[in-house]
Amino acid sequence: MSGALVLNATYEPLCVVPLRRAIVLVLAEKAVVVESAGAVLHSARLAIEAPTVVRLSRFVRVPYRSRVPLTRRAVMHRDGLRCAYCQRRADTIDHVVPRSRGGKHEWVNVVAACATCNHRKADRLLAELGWSLPFTPKEPAGYVGFAVGYVREPAWEPYLDAWGNRDAWSDGDRVAS
Incomplete structure (x- = not known):
């Protein structure tokens, strides 16, 4: 407990x-x-x-708190501690659209990822790698x-x-x- x-x-x-x-x-x-x-x-x-x-x-x-703060722990919890790309155990977070390419640090652009996938993706877009997300990331209810x-x-x-x-x-x- x-x-x-x-x-x-x-x-x-x-x-x-x-x-x-x-x-x-x-x-x-x-x-x-x-x-x-x-x-x-x-x-x-x-x-x-x-x-x-x-x-x-x-x-x-x-x-009343209308928004859940965007933290590493909250993203990992939302994604069930699973990598969004390969479904192995996640240990970091990744920006779907990299910040170096104009991606924002917000709920709809952040997913949990394993270190291998995060390193392999680097600062590229998913389309460049031929990858896709099995779900659409979204902000949880407040x-x-x-x-x-x-x-x-x-x-x-x-x-x-x-x-x-x-x-x-x-x-x-x-x-x-």
């Missing part, structure tokens, strides 16, 4: 926090456990179930950025689905070209 989903008092998903932080929120009575993993954590005087979903006791007003870097737990699905986050990072976003 990598973390716990934090819900607002209205059951709106807010963020994912490490397990330790979730337990501190529960012990400080700032949150209540909605779902737990079944594992029990013990201290000298206390035993508490490891939470997978917690709900804040009070409503927190959060400014409300899914909080889960970047965490493995989605099955217990989170009902709460994410209720707010329209279903498959926001999955292969369902990959549109065949």
